[in-house]
Amino acid sequence: MSLIQETDYGTPAARSDRMVRLTIDGVQVTVPEGTSVMRAAKELGTTIPKLCATDSVAAYGSCRLCLVEIEGRAGTPASCTTPVSEGMSVSTQTPKLAKLRKGVMELYISDHPLDCLTCAANGDCELQDMAGAVGLREVRFGYDGANHLVATKDESNPYFTYDPSKCIVCSRCVRACEEVQGTFALTIAGRGFGSRVSPGQSEAFMTSECVSCGACVQACPTATLTETRVIEIGQPEHSAVTTCAYCGVGCTFKAEMRGEDLVRMVPWKDGKANRGHSCVKGRFAWGYATHRERVTEPMIRASVSDPWRVVSWDEAITHAASEFKRIQARYGRDSVGGITSSRCTNEETYLVQKLVRTGFGNHNVDTCARVCHSPTGYGLKTTFGTSAGTQDFDSVEQTDVMVVIGANPTDAHPVFASRMKKRLRAGARLIVIDPRRIDLVRSAHIEADHHLALRPGTNVAVLTALAHVIVTEGLADEAYVRERCDLQAYAHWAEFVSLPQNSPEATEAVTGVPAADLRAAARLYATGGNGAIFYGLGVTEHSQGSTTVMAIANLAMVTGNVGRPGVGVNPLRGQNNVQGACDMGSFPHEFSGYRHVSDDGARDLFEQAWGVSLGSEPGLRIPNMLDEAVAGHFKGIYIQGEDILQSDPNTRHVAAGLAAMECVVVQDLFLNETANYAHVFLPGSTFLEKDGTFTNAERRIQRVRRVMRPRNGYADWEVTQRLSNALGYPMAYSHPSEIMDEIARLTPSFAGVSFQRLDELGSIQWPCNAAAPDGTPVMHIDHFVRGQGQFIITEYVPTEEKVGPRYPLLLTTGRILSQYNVGAQTRRTENSRWHEEDVLEIHPHDAEERGVRDGEWVRLKSRSGETALRAQITDRVAPGVVYTTFHHPLTQANVITTDYSDWATNCPEYKVTAVQVARGNGPADWQVEYSAQARRSRRIEAAE
Amino acid sequence: MSSDEVHATSVVPMANQIAAFFVSQGNHDAAVAGTADHIKAFWAPVMRRDLLALIDAGQADGLSDIARDAILQLR
Ligand code: SF4
Numbered sequence A: 001m002s003l004i005q006e007t008d009y010g011t012p013a014a015r016s017d018r019m020v021r022l023t024i025d026g027v028q029v030t031v032p033e034g035t036s037v038m039r040a041a042k043e044l045g046t047t048i049p050k051l052c053a054t055d056s057v058a059a060y061g062s063c064r065l066c067l068v069e070i071e072g073r074a075g076t077p078a079s080c081t082t083p084v085s086e087g088m089s090v091s092t093q094t095p096k097l098a099k100l101r102k103g104v105m106e107l108y109i110s111d112h113p114l115d116c117l118t119c120a121a122n123g124d125c126e127l128q129d130m131a132g133a134v135g136l137r138e139v140r141f142g143y144d145g146a147n148h149l150v151a152t153k154d155e156s157n158p159y160f161t162y163d164p165s166k167c168i169v170c171s172r173c174v175r176a177c178e179e180v181q182g183t184f185a186l187t188i189a190g191r192g193f194g195s196r197v198s199p200g201q202s203e204a205f206m207t208s209e210c211v212s213c214g215a216c217v218q219a220c221p222t223a224t225l226t227e228t229r230v231i232e233i234g235q236p237e238h239s240a241v242t243t244c245a246y247c248g249v250g251c252t253f254k255a256e257m258r259g260e261d262l263v264r265m266v267p268w269k270d271g272k273a274n275r276g277h278s279c280v281k282g283r284f285a286w287g288y289a290t291h292r293e294r295v296t297e298p299m300i301r302a303s304v305s306d307p308w309r310v311v312s313w314d315e316a317i318t319h320a321a322s323e324f325k326r327i328q329a330r331y332g333r334d335s336v337g338g339i340t341s342s343r344c345t346n347e348e349t350y351l352v353q354k355l356v357r358t359g360f361g362n363h364n365v366d367t368c369a370r371v372c373h374s375p376t377g378y379g380l381k382t383t384f385g386t387s388a389g390t391q392d393f394d395s396v397e398q399t400d401v402m403v404v405i406g407a408n409p410t411d412a413h414p415v416f417a418s419r420m421k422k423r424l425r426a427g428a429r430l431i432v433i434d435p436r437r438i439d440l441v442r443s444a445h446i447e448a449d450h451h452l453a454l455r456p457g458t459n460v461a462v463l464t465a466l467a468h469v470i471v472t473e474g475l476a477d478e479a480y481v482r483e484r485c486d487l488q489a490y491a492h493w494a495e496f497v498s499l500p501q502n503s504p505e506a507t508e509a510v511t512g513v514p515a516a517d518l519r520a521a522a523r524l525y526a527t528g529g530n531g532a533i534f535y536g537l538g539v540t541e542h543s544q545g546s547t548t549v550m551a552i553a554n555l556a557m558v559t560g561n562v563g564r565p566g567v568g569v570n571p572l573r574g575q576n577n578v579q580g581a582c583d584m585g586s587f588p589h590e591f592s593g594y595r596h597v598s599d600d601g602a603r604d605l606f607e608q609a610w611g612v613s614l615g616s617e618p619g620l621r622i623p624n625m626l627d628e629a630v631a632g633h634f635k636g637i638y639i640q641g642e643d644i645l646q647s648d649p650n651t652r653h654v655a656a657g658l659a660a661m662e663c664v665v666v667q668d669l670f671l672n673e674t675a676n677y678a679h680v681f682l683p684g685s686t687f688l689e690k691d692g693t694f695t696n697a698e699r700r701i702q703r704v705r706r707v708m709r710p711r712n713g714y715a716d717w718e719v720t721q722r723l724s725n726a727l728g729y730p731m732a733y734s735h736p737s738e739i740m741d742e743i744a745r746l747t748p749s750f751a752g753v754s755f756q757r758l759d760e761l762g763s764i765q766w767p768c769n770a771a772a773p774d775g776t777p778v779m780h781i782d783h784f785v786r787g788q789g790q791f792i793i794t795e796y797v798p799t800e801e802k803v804g805p806r807y808p809l810l811l812t813t814g815r816i817l818s819q820y821n822v823g824a825q826t827r828r829t830e831n832s833r834w835h836e837e838d839v840l841e842i843h844p845h846d847a848e849e850r851g852v853r854d855g856e857w858v859r860l861k862s863r864s865g866e867t868a869l870r871a872q873i874t875d876r877v878a879p880g881v882v883y884t885t886f887h888h889p890l891t892q893a894n895v896i897t898t899d900y901s902d903w904a905t906n907c908p909e910y911k912v913t914a915v916q917v918a919r920g921n922g923p924a925d926w927q928v929e930y931s932a933q934a935r936r937s938r939r940i941e942a943a944e
Numbered sequence B: 001m002s003s004d005e006v007h008a009t010s011v012v013p014m015a016n017q018i019a020a021f022f023v024s025q026g027n028h029d030a031a032v033a034g035t036a037d038h039i040k041a042f043w044a045p046v047m048r049r050d051l052l053a054l055i056d057a058g059q060a061d062g063l064s065d066i067a068r069d070a071i072l073q074l075r
């Protein structure tokens, strides 16, 4: 393997269909109109020296190194800022240009430390390269003049270092922060010779607005902004392209290695989800892979009060299998089940559900997608016919009106948020529907046209009211509806939404959204051009989650906003492989490709391929498994890569369920909270240690490539395979590509997918089959997958979870940029420096009423339980609403959440819990007890 | 917590919630049919049995009519 080198074309690609022909150094080239001369030359293979240009940001024309001569034009224009024109004749290398360029370089070098041999960027420095390219041999000005060599370094950021003495003030970093990331954290401070890059008002990076995305580091041509790892380890020597294992954006990276050491992750420019950008998690937060708390040896114990005993893989697997067999013999075939992970690869997930259906012989398999996007599957399948988003991410570049509902993209889907912000800065309009003033509502150069700050739990009422306005004001796209949708269902639906009780005026009292605002938002979405809806868990994690998804689909259909680029319904998936885990048949009622277990044709296919007979009735979902466990019927579970104790609602109920089981097998990187109740621990492997695929929120299947050996000895799919063999159902895959081949054979929407095709195409969006051999970026183009689009009546049914005198506030939950879900990984990286603990956001009025002061401990209590955390007083949340994250086990926000859930899918209602907040004086008793119990449970017996 | 308590706190409200959605979709018969189809498609057989057992034991307090008719149809 060698180091993958990507071409820097100097300026971004032009988007025109009109082509322009010109000559560069006597060679003809044809490029799209709007292309720079620099880029056109590069297309030909001619590199014009440059410093301030790079193809991730617009040209700036400050360094004057890229000068060219153009026939018939006076002077020496900068090739980066000069667009091509028809018939142009360009010379890139003449004696005059050579002299000018040398002069420019001399100036740069005279003010630059000449410590190249010991510089971290040695071998990867564009200044060094350019000195070579222009043939610089002497510096006539000497090195003794004024310089910046003594400027102090900013090492405040844990992941990169800013060394101003090396800065050439090319402003690539400033432009990357603005154009690529959209944060506007950097400026060039000072003037002339004194000018330097500065975060904010001469702040340190850590205390500035910087979100540590690393775009500036990537753009910097010198060692001024350098990854701290590169400073520590040195330059990488080989690399492989792989996919981020954090969120559903699915950024692809070059994992740049030195031996088995990961030096840095560099976003891959050809990555179609991220287009060369990343966030702090994917680029920097992978240190957990080598964290000292990672468990790499299998362990077992007879009882959860015993310490763990380290055993061989053989012993652990044999023990687990014999326990499952014993339990099934005693309590029946349905007394065990498994949970697949949205963190693991498609191949691994597929294998776990296969193990359950064959090795266990039942359909008791579920996935953590249950607790996040199961309503998306149900809602979109019912209305459109497929359980997935309709668009690719590129589509946002053609969106005119964005509606963001119950999602906080800048924190949870940061790279896609950067792409949204870019489009918003270019003029797209924005409607945010969220109880909280998320960053997108107002941030640098962005202001939402409407922020409908609804009361938590009233999504359906708001969306139905939007439909009311669209239908009653005659804004429906009737031609589209006539051509594409079931007209009878439409007529019923239109009649329903038009009812006076669904008008914004009538719903205002319930939703808290002023009717005039809602009307204006509806008009904007219906008439503003291409309208796209983006939503997250603030939509799904409600008792009416599935209804809300269908209400969204109704809105998209009635305005004709499905089936072309720029529009659509876009669920923003939480975890890296939520989409994949659902696609792979992780739900108890369906096989891969969303075919119900009662479908005889599908069952036949799997029975023949797997050589077993399969039941035609669904198995248990996670909450049902826990209920059955508490009831004494469900006794054993195999959990791969999920921490249900921390992530699932009503922690005490989950704990009771787990405690009632006789064999809990946890396969994970760390002794997570669920492992406190486990009898067998099988160490897992990280995404850096295995091959496979993830599928992101746009249905894009991308390769995960192994860059180091698994520290635990096996990739997760190998562990599942061993367990299956021990259970008596033989599996003999020698590589994950063989698992994908089986998936493709058995799943029509994956028929054309293979590792080889993925290597050829880079990524594939399913469906990929004979009709769409290269995959499907935009779905439902001529007709809906189900035939006609189906309008569904969405009556608002208030949640049972109601505020009252004892619990007068509504708690809603979310996540923040630097942390990821239960935090098992991010808490074990430097990302914790941004978020050391979960805090409770509370409005100043509510705080004052309770005597709560900023930063002080408060007690948070619901009908389910009580916890304590520190308060943060902010008007981001409305009066009556409090908000927290759930990244830290000590807080365990889910002690508070109830077991109310979505009516259709049992997706828990995380987003609405009635609570009371009172002043506190430190952690609650149970938190102290829980920490002690967790510590006890994590004891490992000393080896003999 | 006994087995019945668990189910009283989950299968009954779950069935009611499903019924509450289908009530809005059409007349009584359509609502019953929709609820029954949904339960058949998404509930493990043991959950249906649990609910029927509660009805038989006269312990399905609070079960809505639509939900009751739907589950009885599936017996
Ligand atoms: S790391 Fe990202 S946010 Fe921070 S200054 Fe650089 S580009 Fe801006």
Ligand code: SF4
Pocket: A166, A167, A168, A169, A170, A171, A172, A173, A174, A197, A219, A220, A221, A222, A224, A225
């Ligand atoms: S920090 Fe790097 S990218 Fe920014 S102006 Fe200085 S040299 Fe250019």
Ligand code: SF4
Pocket: A244, A245, A246, A247, A248, A249, A250, A251, A274, A278, A279, A280, A281, A282, A283, A413, A414, A415, A416
């Ligand atoms: S966490 Fe999400 S946005 Fe960040 S790098 Fe990974 S995939 Fe991209």
Ligand code: FES
Pocket: A049, A050, A051, A052, A053, A060, A061, A062, A063, A064, A065, A066, A078, A079, A080, A081
């Ligand atoms: S690269 Fe063109 S002016 Fe700097």
